[in-house]
Amino acid sequence: MIKKLLVAVDGSPEAEKAARYALKLGRAYDASVTALNVIGVEPPIEREDERKSKEILSHIKEIAKKAKANCKTKSRIDPIVHRGILDEADEGGYDLIIIGSKGLTGIKRMVMGSVAENVARHANCPVTVIR
Amino acid sequence: MTMKLLVAVDGSPESEKAARYALQFAKDTGASVTILTVITSSVAREESEKVLARIRDAAKEIGIGCDTRSHINSTISRGIIDEAEKGGFDQIIMGSRGLTGLKRVLLGSVADSVTHYAHCPVTIVR
Numbered sequence: 001m002i003k004k005l006l007v008a009v010d011g012s013p014e015a016e017k018a019a020r021y022a023l024k025l026g027r028a029y030d031a032s033v034t035a036l037n038v039i040g041v042e043p044p045i046e047r048e049d050e051r052k053s054k055e056i057l058s059h060i061k062e063i064a065k066k067a068k069a070n071c072k073t074k075s076r077i078d079p080i081v082h083r084g085i086l087d088e089a090d091e092g093g094y095d096l097i098i099i100g101s102k103g104l105t106g107i108k109r110m111v112m113g114s115v116a117e118n119v120a121r122h123a124n125c126p127v128t129v130i131r
Numbered sequence: 132m133t134m135k136l137l138v139a140v141d142g143s144p145e146s147e148k149a150a151r152y153a154l155q156f157a158k159d160t161g162a163s164v165t166i167l168t169v170i171t172s173s174v175a176r177e178e179s180e181k182v183l184a185r186i187r188d189a190a191k192e193i194g195i196g197c198d199t200r201s202h203i204n205s206t207i208s209r210g211i212i213d214e215a216e217k218g219g220f221d222q223i224i225m226g227s228r229g230l231t232g233l234k235r236v237l238l239g240s241v242a243d244s245v246t247h248y249a250h251c252p253v254t255i256v257r
Contacts, residue, residue: 001159021252028160092240113246120246120255121238126152128222129246
């Protein structure tokens with residue numbers, strides 16, 4: 001049974017797609033969905049970084065609201081983004097990580113971003129890569 | 132969620148875990164499941180049949196039906212990706228390491244290629 005879903009978001013269209021998938025799956029399973037944005041900068045973070053992260057997460061909240069689904073949101077600071085996602089997944093005891101294949105830094109011609117790649121490689125739980 | 136799931140198996144413990152995960156997932160969400168083995172020559176046909184029979188038993192145990200099929204392709208990952216595209220599958224589910232996977236390799240080369248090049252979402256089970 002899937003009870004806790006973690007979806008990594010960064011404001012990219014692929015991440016939004018991943019969030020929509022997570023919400024749909026969350027509803028099918030009656031599972032909790034947490035949208036995580038990792039602020040990939042070395043602390044101390046600036047107010048601008050925090051504001052951007054909040055904006056990304058509130059956009060996901062809106063999507064959830066429109067879909068009449070529940071979604072928790074979380075920010076985490078880690079200069080190594082994939083490590084932030086993996087740590088959150090371990091600490092929170094999630095059953096599944098959902099992530100877009102390319103994030104914001106993804107170059108068009110690259111088929112898969114390094115964050116998704118590292119998460120798929122090193123996670124302790126199943127990972128769904130969305131495209 | 133009426134999804135069409137494609138599960139790639141090769142007889143490894145991780146691939147059987149992936150199959151069980153997919154079968155349970157399908158039972159919970161109402162998705163359909165097709166189990167696929169990709170073999171590099173017809174010599175492996177018999178072994179492939181054995182693997183598929185084991186998964187069919189697991190499906191029976193879980194209480195869900197599944198389709199099984201086998202493809203010949205010299206490149207395993209291409210066989211999986213081709214089948215996913217031609218069959219119009221919504222998601223590929225596979226183990227993180229297959230039979231050739233060394234313990235220290237965290238993600239096998241087949242899983243790696245499939246997650247890179249598939250047209251649809253890919254779930255890696257471990």
